[in-house]
Amino acid sequence: MIEINDECNIIGLIDGQHRTYAYHEGDDIYEPHIAKLRKIQNLLVTGILFPQKESKESRLKFEANLFLEINLNQTKVKPKLQQEIELMITPFSNIAIGKRILKGLNSNGPLSNLIEQYSFEKGKIKTASIVSFGLKPLIKLDDIKSKDSLYSLWENQDKARLKERKSEEYQILNEYISFCITKIRDLLIAFKSELSSDKWETYTPQNPNGMLNVTFINGVLNVLRLLIENNKISDIQNYKEKLKDIDKFDFKKYKSSQYRKMGKDIYAKYFENAI
Structure with missing residues (x-):
């Protein structure tokens, strides 16, 4: 026999959450009708009752994996949601x-408050392609085959522990993430300071002067990869000096997935032969 306490947050619902709304006792005009159905309907809901000693991290991973197993065969899970789930399953x-x-x-x-975090946010920079095609190659945990990642630049004697199977070195992970944010932000600060203010806004049909979109962000991230590869990483002031004429650069000619070419062209024009 399974004994379940009459408390909140005891069972984790994985599938059929919307069906539980039928058991809500309302006070509207539909309640008399729903009350009758509530007594004769058996609504199938998938729930999980975890062992008391199961850690929060283990619970989240199990729930996320089960969610994918249930939903991947029914409707295609959007890349943004897949990334959120991966954040829980494989941090x-x-x-x-x-x-x-x-x-x-x-x-x-x-980029403060300019990046879309929730699907209902409008007029902000989309994230899925930035994570997959801009950030992923820049922050990959590889300093042997690849010399253009921030990991290869990071001087931490324990960094190899991040690559261990089933690593739980969360402190080292947090330090690496902070390092990456700082290096990326330094270059973005320089770009923003040398571009006219009306360009440092998200691009929309209503705001065609805005430069901030997926192509621009991924282009800047590719510039950073080239700076790392060619040993030209520097500070904000040095970047500003190199980018002093960037406001004249024709960003608009690069469409959609041409961010790699944009990055190469910016690097060649403003950094490659600069002293």
């Missing part, structure tokens, strides 16, 4: 790390 993956870095960039600095 040391490149995608999860990139997701946390993007949240950090949104919390303060030149």
Whole structure:
């Protein structure tokens, strides 16, 4: 026999959450009709009762995996939601790390409150492609085959522990994420300071002068990869000096997935041969 306490947050509902609304006793005109149905309907809901000693992290991972198993075969899960789930299941993956870095960039600095965090937010920068194609190659945990990642630049004697299978080095992970945020933010600050203020806004059909979109952000991240690869990482002031004419650069000619070319062109024009 299973004994379940009559308390809140005892059972985690994984599937059929919306069906539980039928058991809500309302006070509107529909309540008399629903009350009759409530007594004869058996509504199928998938719930989980965890062992008392199960950690919060283990519960989240199990719930997230089960959610994917149930829903991937029914409706395609959107990339943004997949990234949120990966943040819970595999916090040391490149995608999860990139997701946390993007949240950090949104919390303060030149991209403060400009990045979309929730689907109902309008007029903000979309995140899925930035995480997958801009941040993932920049922050990958590799300093052997690749020399253009922030990981290869990071001087931490214990950083290899992040690559261990089932790593739980959360303190080291947090330090790496902070390091990445700082290095990315330094370059973004320089770009913002040298661009006219009307350009440092999100692009929309109503605001065509705005430069902030996925292509621009990924282009800047690719500039940073080239700076790392060519040993040209510097400070904010040095970046500002190099980018003093960036306001004349034609960002608009780069469409959609041309952020790699944008990054190469910016690097070649403003950094490659600069003293």
